Amino acid sequence: MLSIVIVNWNTRDLLAACLRSLVAYPPAAPHEILVADNASADGSAEMVERDFPRVQLVRTGANLGFAGGNNVLLRRARGRWLLLLNPDTEIRAELDPQPFDRLIAHLRAEPAAAAVSARLVLPDGQTQQSCRGFPAPADLFYEWTGLARLAPRALGAYRLRGFDHESARAVDQ
Structure with missing residues (x-):
């Protein structure tokens, strides 16, 4: 159920x-x-x-x-x-x-899977970037200081940029 x-x-x-x-x-x-x-x-x-x-x-x-x-x-x-x-x-x-x-x-x-999530689609049709990897200390620094807005590619691995949301993939959160 x-x-x-x-x-x-x-x-x-x-x-x-x-x-x-x-x-x-x-x-x-x-x-x-x-x-x-x-x-x-x-x-x-x-x-x-x-x-x-x-x-x-x-x-x-x-x-x-x-x-x-x-x-x-x-x-x-x-x-x-x-x-x-x-x-x-x-x-x-x-x-x-x-x-x-x-x-x-x-x-x-996949009985070992603890959780799954569907692809989230915003009203304008764009995919909501809702999954992440585990952050490294530098990722947190960029997020908390606002520097991520100046260098968005610096957080590419943490934010899983380029992830095809039509496919299955293990993510951290």
Whole structure:
């Protein structure tokens, strides 16, 4: 089973679009969707209860933050696989109508893998550079001082520039 966990705080419209896309393009594998609402004031929790009755909603009663909300949900999740999904994420059929099935297939084929991630695509169609290598001390220095903006190629290995996001590759984070 795949447990899809989403932490929400005052992002009702984004969460609704996310959940609609999950309903439209569900995983073939058994799955559950859990949403932690961190005391939103925008009607997010009511929208989930009204429009998505199969989603397990947990009202945290306070803003526990991303980590705190995920911890609440992960204690309740029943799945062998856990997917932490942000509420501003939408499944887009033109990119991949079954991304979850590909991720699960990879995890089944590579039992030593501790985590996988899909290619993240921004609304303008560009790939979000979301993976990294382990930073060397010089990488951290360039990042923290802002020098990375002056010499972006200096961080090429750390930022995995040139990585083909259509292929599988081991990354550090």
